[in-house]
Amino acid sequence: MSRAAPQSSELWSKSWDRSDPRASRQAIRGGAYTGYTAGIAPGFVQANICILPAKWAEDFLLYCQRNPRPCPLIARSDVGDPRLPTLSDDLDIRTDVPRYHIFRDGTFVEEVTDIHSYWRDDLVTFALGCSFSFEEALQEAGVRLKFLERNNVAAVYVTNVDTVPAGPFKGPLVVTMRAFTPADAIRAVQITSRFPNVHGAPVHLGTPGSIGVDLSRRYLDVGDPEVADDELPVFWACGLTPQLAVKNARPPLCITHAASSMLITDLRNASLAVL
Amino acid sequence: MSRAAPQSSELWSKSWDRSDPRASRQAIRGGAYTGYTAGIAPGFVQANICILPAKWAEDFLLYCQRNPRPCPLIARSDVGDPRLPTLSDDLDIRTDVPRYHIFRDGTFVEEVTDIHSYWRDDLVTFALGCSFSFEEALQEAGVRLKFLERNNVAAVYVTNVDTVPAGPFKGPLVVTMRAFTPADAIRAVQITSRFPNVHGAPVHLGTPGSIGVDLSRRYLDVGDPEVADDELPVFWACGLTPQLAVKNARPPLCITHAASSMLITDLRNASLAVL
Numbered sequence: 088m089s090r091a092a093p094q095s096s097e098l099w100s101k102s103w104d105r106s107d108p109r110a111s112r113q114a115i116r117g118g119a120y121t122g123y124t125a126g127i128a129p130g131f132v133q134a135n136i137c138i139l140p141a142k143w144a145e146d147f148l149l150y151c152q153r154n155p156r157p158c159p160l161i162a163r164s165d166v167g168d169p170r171l172p173t174l175s176d177d178l179d180i181r182t183d184v185p186r187y188h189i190f191r192d193g194t195f196v197e198e199v200t201d202i203h204s205y206w207r208d209d210l211v212t213f214a215l216g217c218s219f220s221f222e223e224a225l226q227e228a229g230v231r232l233k234f235l236e237r238n239n240v241a242a243v244y245v246t247n248v249d250t251v252p253a254g255p256f257k258g259p260l261v262v263t264m265r266a267f268t269p270a271d272a273i274r275a276v277q278i279t280s281r282f283p284n285v286h287g288a289p290v291h292l293g294t295p296g297s298i299g300v301d302l303s304r305r306y307l308d309v310g311d312p313e314v315a316d317d318e319l320p321v322f323w324a325c326g327l328t329p330q331l332a333v334k335n336a337r338p339p340l341c342i343t344h345a346a347s348s349m350l351i352t353d354l355r356n357a358s359l360a361v362l
Numbered sequence: 363m364s365r366a367a368p369q370s371s372e373l374w375s376k377s378w379d380r381s382d383p384r385a386s387r388q389a390i391r392g393g394a395y396t397g398y399t400a401g402i403a404p405g406f407v408q409a410n411i412c413i414l415p416a417k418w419a420e421d422f423l424l425y426c427q428r429n430p431r432p433c434p435l436i437a438r439s440d441v442g443d444p445r446l447p448t449l450s451d452d453l454d455i456r457t458d459v460p461r462y463h464i465f466r467d468g469t470f471v472e473e474v475t476d477i478h479s480y481w482r483d484d485l486v487t488f489a490l491g492c493s494f495s496f497e498e499a500l501q502e503a504g505v506r507l508k509f510l511e512r513n514n515v516a517a518v519y520v521t522n523v524d525t526v527p528a529g530p531f532k533g534p535l536v537v538t539m540r541a542f543t544p545a546d547a548i549r550a551v552q553i554t555s556r557f558p559n560v561h562g563a564p565v566h567l568g569t570p571g572s573i574g575v576d577l578s579r580r581y582l583d584v585g586d587p588e589v590a591d592d593e594l595p596v597f598w599a600c601g602l603t604p605q606l607a608v609k610n611a612r613p614p615l616c617i618t619h620a621a622s623s624m625l626i627t628d629l630r631n632a633s634l635a636v637l
Contacts, residue, residue, distance in 0.1 A: 269566045276551040277563060288552060291544045293568055293594045319568045362637055 108351045109177055115351070116182040121200050123347045124185060125219060125240075132285070132356055133349035134161060134174070134214035135326040136184055137333060138202075138342040141166045144211040146254030150332060151213065153251040157260055157328030159284045161354075164212040171214055174352040180212045186345035193337035202342055210342075215326055216285035217349055218263060220356040224278050230271045234311035240347065241265050242310035243325060247299025248290075250328060255336035261306060262290060262298070262322040266314040272321050279323070281360045291322040298322065309346070383626045384452055390626070391457040396475050398622045399460060400494060400515075407560070407631055408624035409436060409449065409489035410601040411459055412608060413477075413617040416441045419486040421529030425607060426488065428526040432535055432603030434559045436629075439487040446489055449627035455487045461620035468612035477617055485617075490601050491560035492624055493538060495631040499553050505546045509586035515622065516540050517585035518600060522574025523565075525603060530611035536581060536602040537565060537573070541593040550596060556635045566597040573597065584621070 103119070104110045108128040114120040124133055139147055144166070151158040162171045169180045181202050189196040189205060199205075218241065222232060234241055241263035248260040267275055272292055280288040291298050302312050302320060306327070314320050333341050344350060378394070379385045383403040389395040399408055414422055419441070426433035437446045444455045456477050464471040464480060474480075493516065497507060509516055516538035523535040542550055547567055555563040566573050577587050577595060581602070589595050608616050619625060 269568050269572065273551050273564050273567060276548050277555050280552050280555075289548050292548060293544050294592070297544065297592055317569070317572055 108175070108353050111351050112175070112178065112183045115185050116179065118200060121185045121348075124349045124351055125347060128351050129223065130356055132161070132174075132352045132354040132359060133217050133219050134352055135217050135329075136180065136342075136344040136350050137213045137215070137329060138180065138210050139213070139333070139338055140207070140340060141209040141211050143255075143336070143338045146256055146336075147213060147329075147333075150250075150253035150256040150329065151215070153253055154328065155283070156287060156290055156324035157250065157326065159216040159286060160213060161216050161284055162214040166211055167208040169206065169212070171212060174214060174350075174354060178352070180350070181206050184344045184350050185348040188343045188345050190333070190341040190343070192339060193334045193341075198345055205340070205342060214350060214352075215329065216282075216359070217326055218286055218323060219349070220285040220359060221279045221282045223356055224282065224360075225275055228274065228278055230267070230274050230278065232265065233313070234265065237311055239311035240309065242302070242312040243306040243327060244295075244300045244302075244304070244322075245306050245331070250332065256329075256332040258328070258331040258335045260290070261325040261327040261331060262300070263310070263325045264295075264300070264302070264312070264320045264322050266318040267321055268318055272319050275321060281362045283361060284359045286323050286325070289321045290324050293319055295320055295322075383628050384450070386626050387450070387453065387458045390460050391454065393475060396460045396623075399624045399626055400622060403626050404498065405631055407436070407449075407627045407629040407634065408492050408494050409627055410492050410604075411455065411617075411619040411625050412488045412490070412604060413455065413485050414488070414608070414613055415482070415615055416484040416486050418530075418611070418613045421531055421611075422488060422604075422608075425525075425528035425531040425604065426490070428528055429603065430558070431562060431565055431599035432525065432601065434491040434561060435488060436491050436559055437489040441486055442483040444481065444487070446487060449489060449625075449629060453627070455625070456481050459619045459625050460623040463618045463620050465608070465616040465618070467614060468609045468616075473620055480615070480617060489625060489627075490604065491557075491634070492601055493561055493598060494624070495560040495634060496554045496557045498631055499557065499635075500550055503549065503553055505542070505549055505553065507540065508588070509540065512586055514586035515584065517577070517587040518581040518602060519570075519575045519577075519579070519597075520581050520606070525607065531604075531607040533603070533606040533610045535565070536600040536606060537575070537597040538585070538600045539570075539575075539577070539587070539595045539597050541589040542596055543593055547594050547596050554598070556637045558636060559634045561598045561600070564596045565599050568594055570595055570597075
């Protein structure tokens, strides 16, 4: 059942109103769309998903509370309830993510497009904010994201900075890197500071070595590591941090979204701005 | 009449309530204090002063409007009026600055502690915000300012970036440099962004060369150029920018405060915060 990421031709093979988050979720729910969610329902919040047995949920909630930069929690379901009513009144977490990754005891098992067969009455869903929201705010402010122009995503790195553990959840801080001119780096700090629920301000800039990062050694080879001579690398806490913590905790079952195939919500990105 | 900057022993030789901006101005007015104003009336705004003949005032006002980062105008007097009622109801610009610099045709003439003998009915006073206000906000937030620990001020540099001219006023952007760890640099962007009336956010960080700065070549040898291995240089627009523009414009008369001997106002620093 494991399947490769879809090709871009597939992204545009089906027809629905891609500006509408509900219509987009319905296309995903019906199996008509299983691709990446970047560019779909622009202006609306997309979320990282982590589903755990209730027995593990309290410690994971505490891990999010202790590490709000990498784990900005925007919703937690009731136990056994597949809905997330604060994100939409028409949302079923068992079907509404394009592709899911199944982990057993911390080990990847398979990728699926529907988790009905895995669903249990004791599962709890966590939805965490994602940097797509602040990338949109940056673009609207005229801050250039060169990696998007190169059809890539932000580069991902594992740092030597530890997160604050909670129960079995622990591990290093994972970061995304975006390269900016100094003036744009300052503007990016200002803009992303307005969005603490989607990772907020950068955690680091300039010297990669002081957080244990070698720009040429990306995590999972993800993203665009290029930094021009007149640019600085700027680092944000990344939603892959809790995925590493879950791997370390090895719960009997964990279900996440597949990378870049997020849960599309009805919340507007602008509604997350605190200033 | 020219005199050297006072020694620190002199700073503490007279007695008044240094926490009170009015008492401090009165001590200055009476000649009891002619020193630096850092550390006096903490919590209250101190201002850069530039006094020009009315004929030159419109262009200078326009220069400030076009260059708000180096020239954040917080008050302009009426023509010939030595008061600045929005800064205090007990303020006389002819006496209330510890030391003044007199310029004729753009050339320094002398330093004085009272400008009654220079006062004319056509003079206009401009008061510009100063970085002391945001330095206080940084310290209150626990951001370390190492140059203060070394009893120094921020280093000053002339950049290769031109300001926007207005009439005869033109010249390069002058900046101050403060060194921070990356995490504190990000925090400093956030904090100073709240204070656009006292230079606001940094204009540059990281690579000094891209704004034409060599850290070893300070303007007038002012300030602390040290940047540790784990630090980044962060640059803010500086109130010496308009002083250079005035030198270039060569008005027949210009009166400024002497460096670091500012006008103390009754405005609270916190009142300038926009967020």
